[in-house]
Amino acid sequence: xxIRAAHxxxxxxxxxxxxxxxxxxxxxxxxxxxxxxxxxxxKNVPRLGRDTQGVxxxxxxxxxxxxxxxxxxx
Numbered sequence: 001x002x003i004r005a006a007h008x009x010x011x012x013x014x015x016x017x018x019x020x021x022x023x024x025x026x027x028x029x030x031x032x033x034x035x036x037x038x039x040x041x042x043k044n045v046p047r048l049g050r051d052t053q054g055v056x057x058x059x060x061x062x063x064x065x066x067x068x069x070x071x072x073x074x
Contacts, residue, residue, distance in 0.1 A: 017070040027073040
């Protein structure tokens with residue numbers, strides 16, 4: 001038993017990272033294995049309830065690329 005935190009289906013794909021964001025975090029940096037990097041303000045990230053399908057933060061320029069790291073900046 002437990003609480004479902006995300007609704008993972010073939011359409012959404014696998015969860016690649018999960019972070020708890022507190023009031024000190026102001027930006028998130030996402031880095032892909034093929035050196036694509038984006039930085040976004042936390043204020044642009046929507047709050048979601050439990051059992052959600054998530055939010056897309058990054059679309060890749062190269063086929064087969066995946067998220068390599070997620071960094072939270074205070």
